[in-house]
Amino acid sequence: xxxxxxxxxxxSRERYGAELEALLEDSSSGWRGCxxxxxxxxxxxxxxxxxxxxxxLLGLGLGMAATYWMTPWQVTSFWVQxxxxxxxxxxxxxxxxxxxxxxxxxxxxxxxxxxxxERKWQPLEVVIAQFRQAITVDIERGxxxxxxxxxxxxxxxxxxxxDLVLKQLVPKDRRGLRxxxxxxxxxxxxxxxxxxxxxxxMLGMAGALTSTRLQRKxx
Amino acid sequence: xxxxxxxxxxxxxGGDQHGYGIxxxxxxxxxxxxxxxxxxxxxxxxxxxxxxxxxxxxDDRRRPYRLRAAGRRHLQEExxxxxxxxxxxxxxxxxx
Numbered sequence: 001x002x003x004x005x006x007x008x009x010x011x012s013r014e015r016y017g018a019e020l021e022a023l024l025e026d027s028s029s030g031w032r033g034c035x036x037x038x039x040x041x042x043x044x045x046x047x048x049x050x051x052x053x054x055x056x057l058l059g060l061g062l063g064m065a066a067t068y069w070m071t072p073w074q075v076t077s078f079w080v081q082x083x084x085x086x087x088x089x090x091x092x093x094x095x096x097x098x099x100x101x102x103x104x105x106x107x108x109x110x111x112x113x114x115x116x117x118e119r120k121w122q123p124l125e126v127v128i129a130q131f132r133q134a135i136t137v138d139i140e141r142g143x144x145x146x147x148x149x150x151x152x153x154x155x156x157x158x159x160x161x162x163d164l165v166l167k168q169l170v171p172k173d174r175r176g177l178r179x180x181x182x183x184x185x186x187x188x189x190x191x192x193x194x195x196x197x198x199x200x201x202m203l204g205m206a207g208a209l210t211s212t213r214l215q216r217k218x219x
Numbered sequence: 220x221x222x223x224x225x226x227x228x229x230x231x232x233g234g235d236q237h238g239y240g241i242x243x244x245x246x247x248x249x250x251x252x253x254x255x256x257x258x259x260x261x262x263x264x265x266x267x268x269x270x271x272x273x274x275x276x277x278d279d280r281r282r283p284y285r286l287r288a289a290g291r292r293h294l295q296e297e298x299x300x301x302x303x304x305x306x307x308x309x310x311x312x313x314x315x
Binding site: 012015016018019020021022023024026027029032033035037038039040041043044147 | 237256257281282
């Protein structure tokens with residue numbers, strides 16, 4: 001918690017730092033308490049100490065928080081099914097076009113409760129298009145590899161997608177085919193694009209500069 | 220009434236208290252949980268204006284605060300204003 005107190009200007013830190021630290025320990029306020037202390041400390045710096053630095057830090061923090069909130073985890077779930085028969089790229093392409101149509105994808109979205117937040121403010125067609133973009137189907141060593149790269153940590157989802165493709169590829173007679181499957185996850189990342197935090201820092205500095213100039217004019 | 224400085228003054232009107240005590244007291248009587256930064260922001264403003272003062276304490280990390288005469292006067296004035304707003308609002312609601 002000590003680093004949070006460092007966000008305060010030195011005078012306030014010397015006067016209230018120890019008490020603030022004790023209060024943070026006593027109240028066990030969690031992340032809300034930490035955020036409150038950070039905002040109050042930076043706000044005080046904006047008014048009294050080093051407004052440009054405080055503005056930049058505040059903007060950077062807000063930009064990072066916005067990026068964090070707007071960019072979900074990206075997990076790639078995959079499912080490979082080796083069937084003992086080599087499928088051609090054309091065959092797979094057709095199976096994907098038929099098997100992963102609008103209605104099928106809508107059913108999967110419903111079944112796995114995907115994109116619940118997006119569905120509140122976007123038409124289903126847009127959500128389906130987003131979903132489709134996150135799916136890739138390839139051939140791997142004679143098997144079918146389905147990858148789903150999105151915010152949902154869900155291997156069954158890739159399995160269901162593969163099932164829809166397989167139903168098209170081998171609709172009836174599956175005898176003589178030895179299915180072998182494996183599934184897993186790759187790359188769980190939450191990307192931090194730099195644009196929003198940098199923009200936030202610049203806006204914060206500009207805001208601090210304007211506010212200092214205005215204060216001088218008023219005086 | 221959600222102005223933190225007024226809430227702190229109202230809390231100290233009940234007697235000397237340190238930061239955590241003030242926070243808990245405000246939550247009890249006003250239903251508002253002030254964050255530590257907000258609370259100490261209010262305390263520093265009140266101290267600067269001479270409305271409260273920190274008392275000596277063996278524990279420097281938990282110093283109690285006391286309402287000063289000027290603080291009491293300010294609180295009385297503000298509560299009187301709020302009282303007027305509340306009375307007027309209630310009267311008008313009844314007349315609806």
